[in-house]
Amino acid sequence: MRHFLTLKDFTKxxxxxxxxxxxxxxxxxKKKIYKKELENQTLAMIFEKSSTRTRVSFETGMFQLGGHALFLSxxxxxxxRGxxxxxxxRVISSMCDMVMIRTFEQSMIEEFARYSKVPVINGLTDSYHxxxxxxxxxxxxxxxxxxxxVCAYIGDGNNMTHSWMILAAKLGFELRIATPKGYEVDEAILQEVLLLAKESGATIxxxxxPNEAAKGANVITTDTWTSMGxxxxxxxxxxxxxxxxxxxxxxxxxxQEAKFLHCLPAYRGLEVSEGVLERHSEIVFNEAQNRLHAQKGLMVWLDRKRGA
Known part of the structure; x- marks a missing residue:
């Protein structure tokens, strides 16, 4: 059985x-082919942080795979309550087949996974997404x-930045991170990721x-400057x-053909201009929709590993 707590635990x-x-x-x-790979299975969704995309994508995804999702705030x-x-x-994992948690502390989801009998998915923590x-x-x-x-991340050194760092280190690409002073990425996470990057040949x-980071990059990404909390x-x-x-x-x-990504919600006029977001709206909103499909892929993968 495998959990999905960070990308650090997974190979390329x-x-x-x-x-x-x-x-x-x-x-x-798209072909109207629905394979009920998780038929009659139940996903418990624990939300200590609210979300539009996370709830809709996991709940819809589980339904399309033949299962059922429970929303638990x-x-x-x-x-x-203590x-x-x-x-x-122990209780939830004895009744459900999989658990998704969206919370604050990474330590909470890691402790939950230690005592869970079923796969646990990180739907977001303050450290990783x-x-x-x-x-x-x-x-x-x-x-x-x-x-x-060659990806340029512009903005806050937050959970999205940490996750981009790990993806780059695992897949071996170049990532440039531009943050204001005092808002850099977590130093402990950075040092851990740099060790992973040596194995893959990634450059972080x-x-x-921000101008130095963006120069010649073929992927530009950002996130809200003010996260929940x-x-x-x-x-x-x-x-x-x-x-x-x-x-x-x-x-x-x-x-010239650089792609712009944003995990949404986007605050026009702050981290991204109205013009950039609208020019790249097709890819950004396809990116949002892909939460549904990527997470279905993840749940199916975790289920297959459990049965292997």
């Missing part, structure tokens, strides 16, 4: 295999932009100049991140 071949399964499922869906279960994580894990990176890479494959990637660079910092962050907007001027520094 396994990541590509999950993405391939998701792409096959997507192709079949921390107001609905005893986990939010029950130990290990007890909740690995399911989003499956969708992002799937999108690049679809647009034939997955070879010789951190800097404070940081609302009190919003005004200060807007001031600090001025100059880190992905706008037309910055995109001119990138390669």
């Amino acid at each position: 071949e396994e990541i590509l295999e999950i993405v391939d399964i998701g792409l096959e499922i997507k192709r079949n869906l 921390n107001r609905d279960i005893h986990l939010g 029950e130990p994580i290990k007890d909740t894990a 690995p399911v989003q990176l499956l969708a992002d890479y799937m999108t690049l494959v679809e647009y034939e932009a997955h070879e010789n990637i 660079k951190t800097m404070n100049d 940081q609302e009190e910092e919003k005004e200060q962050r807007i001031k600090t991140f001025k100059g880190y907007i992905v706008d037309e001027k910055l995109m001119l520094l990138a390669a």
